[in-house]
Amino acid sequence: MTRTIAEINEKIKKGKAVVVTAEEIIDIVKEKGTKKAVCEIDVVTTGTFGPMCSSGAYLNLGHSKPRVKIGGGKAYLNNVPVYTGIAAVDVYLGATAIPDDDPRNTVFPGEFRYGGGHVIEELAAGKDVKLTATAYGTDCYPRKSIETTINIKEINEAVLFNPRNSYQNYNVAVNLSDRVIYTYMGTLQPKLGNANYCSAGQLSPLLNDPYYKTIGIGTRIFMGGGIGYIVWNGTQHNPSVSRSENGVPRAPAGTIAVIGDLKQMSPNWLRGTTFTGYGVTLTVGIGIPIPILNEEILKYTTVRDKDIFTQIVDYSDAYPQRKPDTLGEVNYAELKSGKINVKGKEVKTAGLSSYAKAREIAETLKGLIKKGDFLLTEPVAALPSVESGITFKPMPSKPVKKK
């Protein structure tokens, strides 16, 4: 039994597609077997809702009268600096940017109450945002400064463009040292006081299509409450890590770069996020549909939390010093139970990625497809998979040559 994306879309248009979530498919296949299930199920939906630092939005602010060339100058949105090294009124607002006068970690641990991620959330919420900019002035763009209020509804474009989202699996972070540490994996208590993980496990998009056989460049996705697309592999895409027999990576592996219209998105699925002592970021809700083209694809979607393993890493030493050591492996069923065993000690676990929200996303996407409001796309090119040989390169330490 095989089917094509075009055939699935025909069924979606007629309102006849059978769509289930990556959680529901587990029991369906257990009950009916793959042979029967593959005939019945057209699409499996996935979801994830976690902090994704490599996120940001580019905006076209429109031209003031007289004109101002913000490009090459300095600009701020609600006092958060934006990147201006592009055209006159295009700027890129990065999720991790923080106001120049934020005390950062000078009083440790810094609070990091507000930054780029929060501005993105407020833009999506339709709130007014203060723009301040200074420019050097040219004949065609004479103005040297501007202070005004912008609103997403009034600017030309607001596009969320995230170079790396949806990590396929992630480390579990612990702290072996005897002091509290503040990381992008949250606050970690000394001497294995807690363990933080960050993946939607069995609902996570790339864990349900471990070799990227259906998810590729051009795939239409649910993004932040609107529609988005995969445009490339994400940065640090690392398909060559060790994998289980089911194909699922046992460490952080594939990633995707995604784009979508911020004007369609909502703070319900896009949240400014703070990590005490570390910084700010954006939490992004992403849902990806998996077309059930054949039995093999179906089998991948039946992956369960207990079949997904990941590495426990010490963030007080091994991670910052880039040592390859891990403290062992756990699966997501163990992580979600609330406690795991690390070096013979029972350690309480907590998530950073919301499983409850991931399920809501998978359900929402299922609803959209069932109603005929979301058609699937054929990828235009595949994401590099295992055979690409791509690996994750470190930064070399080389002396700088004097010119």
Add this chain to the structure above:
Amino acid sequence: MSKKRIVLTFPGRLVDQPITYHLIKDHNLIVNILRANVTPKEEGRLVIELGGNKKDMESGMNYLNEIGVHVQPLTQEVVWHKDRCTQCTACVSICPSSAFVVNRNDMSVSFRKEKCIACELCIPICPYRAVEVHF
């Protein structure tokens, strides 16, 4: 039996006194220590929950006043903004009193206000600033 949550502030000279022992032994009260700390000025602060009958509570409070302990009701209140909460569960492992709990079936998070001892540990932990203290 009545219960009440109070904040005790006592001067340095009382820091090494077995105050809770007397409350239990002489005044027949149930003492549950919620938070304790001694500031650099050597002033002690203790947040406790007292339980007992009305008469014992009164005599216990009199005892505290007599020895010079400043007693205030615990008015700090931790507020959970459900709409800001993303159910990430980050607060659950830090909360010492299980005020934050996860339903392991659907991984939803809920807050049981009556369990909260206002220790404020969860406040810097929540990435979405969904918990706040109100004074």
